[in-house]
Amino acid sequence: MAVYTDVTADELQAYLADYDLGSLLSCKGIAEGVENSNFLLHTSRGHYILTLYEKRVAEADLPFFIGLMEHLAARGLTCPQPVKSRAGQALGRIAGRPCAIVTFLDGMWLRRPGVAHCHALGGALAALHLAGRDFPMERRNSLSVDGWRPLFEAAEARADEVTPGLADAVETALAALEGGWPDGLPRGVIHADLFPDNVFFLGDKVSGLIDFYFACTDTLAYDVAICLNAWCFEPDGAYNVTKGRALLDGYGKVRPLSRDESAALPVLCRGAALRFLLTRLYDWFAVPAGALVRRKDPLEYYRKLRFHQTIGGARDYGIDAA
């Protein structure tokens, strides 16, 4: 359960007095997520999500996230919509943390997505990339290649407690990526964390996307690599090429990848694997005492990184590369 900051009933009542949300019926901490504190609010007007922004979210970035959700919704994407106070403010402060209330989305996320879901996810990701093309704000990706070494240095001394040899393996992979990270590929708004728990389905159809708090301006194909890692590996660690092909096909039907983007997938997948390995490794040792959160396994992403280090080329992901 991700609740780092508790909210008292009095604090919440006082906060909601500035909103036209009716009377508060209940407020429950949400038993999922790792980054922020989330609460399900039930008021006489309906259901809402209250998010208190924690550790990795810089307050200065909040207008980007809020503006992006509004922009994407205006272009037909289903994503949470910030609820404004009577004074027209989407952002506030509660229990000492910056916060926002957003609309509740129907649907559920899938613990075991199948091939059809991967296809639908690919289409939804491409639709997001297209809808973001004319978003006027920019946000640098603080968790791209130049953000990885500081994370590694913070966790390096204890990395081998997770598995022997991890520190050396990460150093080698990191140095290779720092020396050969692609630039010049098409850029735009990326979600940067479109894991299954951030995609809601009704049947085989994507019903909504949530959790835009890593969204930024970066290489579009890097977002595809993040999704290949998050959606197309089986619990036993095997890459499922049928799911990979479905995801890439779903994506390509909406926004075809260029030959350069396809050819860059192996290095982008290695980078995407290292990025989540590093944040999970950092968090493994840095979860604050008393926080209610389930830590995520860094080794899952170490295994994915090793897979990507062994593949021959983009064709192995289920795509015909240049």
Ligand SMILES: Nc1ncnc2c1ncn2[C@@H]1O[C@H](COP(=O)(O)OP(=O)(O)O)[C@@H](O)[C@H]1O
């Ligand atoms: N707008 C929403 N509608 C419905 N459920 C939501 C919404 N936002 C968050 N949730 C629920 O809260 C959980 C955690 O949200 P998430 O944004 O992933 O947290 P975190 O910010 O910690 O990553 C989700 O898995 C989902 O169950």
Ligand SMILES: N[C@@H](CCOP(=O)(O)O)C(=O)O
């Ligand atoms: N997806 C990340 C962690 C962040 O997950 P969230 O959707 O709960 O914010 C990971 O798997 O490491």
